[in-house]
């Protein structure tokens with residue numbers, strides 16, 4: 114197999130590689146991908162620094178053309194890239210293709226943003242002085258991404274970074290380098306000058322850590338675990354660097370007595386179990402009022418019994434495998450913890466075997482859980498959810514907000530009063546009414562509160578807050 118190399122200063126480099134393994138079939142090697150060293154990371158940072166002055170002054174038509182060309186190629190290759198995504202991460206093929214289309218839409222959106230860059234001209238408080246407020250690119254940016262959205266998250270960090278005139282050192286998750294390599298290859302061929310985008314595939318503890326330790330990155334944008342997020346934060350304060358963190362969630366889905374049962378069950382099944390529950394926006398706390406509780410549990414259990422867990426590329430698969438053995442072990446550990454804490458296992462809970470050797474786990478539903486249990490407080494990141502029974506809307510809202518996290522929150526109700534109140538009083542960055550807590554648009558802000566996020570929002574025009582720095586200029590007339 115040929116080795117997919119890293120891109121540093123416009124050159125494909127790297128002779129040592131590691132296997133990218135398919136979680137649906139561990140005998141299937143998706144490809145061999147280079148492993149960068151700490152020195153490679155330093156070289157990539159130096160290249161991004163050297164390329165910054167020219168790229169930050171590049172014309173908007175050049176940036177627009179490169180991003181638009183990238184969007185068009187990703188869209189044209191959506192079946193192939195969606196398949197690669199499903200093969201390396203384990204999402205079902207429709208989910209893989211859907212995420213690939215989303216990546217194309219993101220590049221398309223930020224191609225447009227290059228043509229909408231704007232500032233403000235204001236009168237000064239003093240006579241005969243003009244004030245201009247402009248946004249300038251930040252500098253070389255470090256991008257560190259997780260494994261659960263192998264193409265969309267790299268897209269929503271790389272596209273705005275380049276659109277606003279920054280250069281990039283990009284470290285994708287070691288588990289899923291395939292889609293990242295593919296989009297870097299597309300951007301490179303679309304005409305990015307040398308050093309503007311550098312790819313350093315490899316281990317977080319080596320390559321990522323070298324990025325954190327560098328004084329030459331002007332910003333780091335990170336999505337992943339709370340633990341690594343803290344490292345990014347501490348190192349960034351040390352180096353006086355801007356940083357943006359998207360971390361975990363323990364997202365609530367409230368179901369009220371007046372909910373449409375079908376809508377509530379569909380939203381819960383999607384939020385908790387689709388994409389194998391491996392979404393930071395997944396809902397793992399289903400907070401259900403007494404009057405609908407038993408009907409909801411019966412209908413959701415019935416719905417789960419109809420979901421096929423199988424090879425991600427197989428027709429008719431609803432839930433693919435868990436991403437790897439380590440994550441599967443974490444899911445199984447939490448299932449044991451839930452049982453020991455006294456929650457009732459209403460569905461699933463077992464590892465299962467299929468025709469191919471993979472990391473398959475039944476969708477798992479606990480009932481009779483309390484909000485104090487570890488399964489209700491800690492992010493599991495698998496197809497595991499727990500139902501918490503509550504008296505009324507007021508208790509449901511209090512339980513929903515009683516969490517260290519605050520990414521997304523959902524409510525299923527036909528009451529305008531409760532929906533309106535929940536939208537206002539939920540302590541989450543994103544609120545969904547009669548919709549799953551996961552699965553967001555590409556052109557509006559994404560992010561949370563409390564331990565879920567730090568720094569400006571990602572996506573849409575709000576991305577400019579992180580990827581640019583504001584300058585105020587005064588001129589005597």
Ligand SMILES: NC(=O)C1=CN([C@@H]2O[C@H](COP(=O)(O)OP(=O)(O)OC[C@H]3O[C@@H](n4cnc5c(N)ncnc54)[C@H](OP(=O)(O)O)[C@@H]3O)[C@@H](O)[C@H]2O)C=CC1
Nearest residue numbers: 258259285286287317318321322337338341360361393494
């Ligand atoms: N909010 C979200 O979207 C996500 C949340 N998670 C949560 O995190 C848990 C663990 O997942 P995991 O993949 O281990 O998350 P990590 O935080 O370890 O991984 C996220 C990214 O950070 C990199 N990284 C790891 N260590 C360092 C370091 N010292 N310096 C710089 N970068 C580093 C990783 O590299 P590499 O993987 O190559 O080692 C990866 O690219 C999950 O079970 C889940 O709870 C996970 C993924 C996404």
Ligand SMILES: O=C(O)CCC(=O)C(=O)O
Nearest residue numbers: 391392393394551552553
């Ligand atoms: O729910 C989504 O669409 C996005 C989720 C996400 O970004 C994540 O899980 O990291």
